[in-house]
Amino acid sequence: MPSFDIVSKTEIAEVDNALNGMTREITTRFDFKGSKSTVERKENVITIFADDDLKLKQMQELLKGHITRRKLDAACLEFKDPEKATGNAMRQLVNVKQGIDQTLAKKIVKALKDSKMKVQASIQGDELRVTGKKRDDLQEAIQLVKSLKLEQPLQYVNFRE
Known part of the structure; x- marks a missing residue:
């Protein structure tokens, strides 16, 4: 029959490639100069650290853009609510749907x-x-x-x- x-299924290797590209872009962009903004992945959870709310929004857009460039669907990302970290810094967890x-x-x-x-x-x-x-x-x-x-x-x- x-x-x-x-x-x-979301290819984790492609997600890693997108995160690497995003990290490279953050280190070269003028508006992120001197910023402590980072992005990292543990299993199916991506953690975004940003200095403030504006940088967090920029990093969300960067993440979606780099994921799309790697021929993945940005809908595979499930953004959780942002939470305050130390000082003005923001932290956001993003699930990679599998x-x-x-x-x-x-x-x-x-x-x-x-x-x-x-x-x-x-x-x-x-x-x-x-x-x-x-x-x-x-x-x-x-x-x-x-x-x-x-x-x-x-x-x-x-x-x-």
Whole structure:
């Protein structure tokens, strides 16, 4: 039976490349001269340190720009609320989304069921498997999921006949 998987994977190596490019840009930019602004990653969490609120906003834009230049979707970044660090400094955590969480998976499955398409979707950990009798049904299912305008980048892999 034909099937494919819906996954949400972000290449951490590309995220690291984007962060390296961002660090290089911060060290050369005039408006960051003498600033203690830094960005670092531990597993799937990026931490942004900035001297003040304005620099934090600039660093958020830099991060989105460098992520996009590395051909990643900026929607893979989930910005948490900024918090005060020492003095005027600001700290912000940014999650790099990996996998499809349960609520999003259920939303996709419900949309596929409501569409009355001849496909079945099953949640398998942090990914979804969609099966159907015809290849055309699967391609229709991909178009439906793409049209949902979800806040997370998805990839469609393992297309099997």
